[in-house]
Amino acid sequence: MKKIYGAQERQDGLYRIGRNKWEIIFGFGKDSEDETTGYNYRKRFNHLPTLDEIKAVIFKQVNEDTDRAIEYGLTWNGLPVHLDNETQGNIVGILALLPVAGDSMFPKTFKVGEYENGEPAFYEFTSVKEFAEFAKTASDHKERMYALGWQEKALVTESAFTAQ
Numbered sequence: 001m002k003k004i005y006g007a008q009e010r011q012d013g014l015y016r017i018g019r020n021k022w023e024i025i026f027g028f029g030k031d032s033e034d035e036t037t038g039y040n041y042r043k044r045f046n047h048l049p050t051l052d053e054i055k056a057v058i059f060k061q062v063n064e065d066t067d068r069a070i071e072y073g074l075t076w077n078g079l080p081v082h083l084d085n086e087t088q089g090n091i092v093g094i095l096a097l098l099p100v101a102g103d104s105m106f107p108k109t110f111k112v113g114e115y116e117n118g119e120p121a122f123y124e125f126t127s128v129k130e131f132a133e134f135a136k137t138a139s140d141h142k143e144r145m146y147a148l149g150w151q152e153k154a155l156v157t158e159s160a161f162t163a164q
Contacts, residue, residue, distance in 0.1 A: 066149035
């Protein structure tokens with residue numbers, strides 16, 4: 001799907017835009033909170049798409065947006081967290097060792113992410129409790145982003161995408 005900028009609100013639907021041209025419009029977002037307008041996603045078809053085709057296109061976009069929000073959408077203690085698969089695996093690995101090693105593992109310096117200029121963001125954890133709070137924040141963030149994605153997918157209904 002393609003982002004089309006200048007939107008003021010959601011305009012979800014399937015629209016006939018020509019003799020054999022159809023367009024779906026879905027979602028509303030802003031690249032930053034200080035913008036006055038946002039964007040909708042759009043996709044054109046040269047045939048009347050079925051609901052299954054519409055769902056496939058929109059769900060793919062929602063999944064991509066959800067993955068991106070999980071990976072780059074968390075800030076913790078003022079630090080950008082890059083919650084990619086490697087970081088998630090490192091968190092799980094440390095959590096698995098905590099029952100055995102406990103506070104003897106700390107202090108532990110952990111690369112949590114990167115700043116916009118590419119510089120790494122490190123944090124020195126000093127205790128099990130502090131690391132567990134970080135891990136819980138990361139887990140809660142991931143669950144919240146999945147819940148938002150599920151809410152978006154729930155908006156793709158036959159009534160919303162009946163040709164207009």
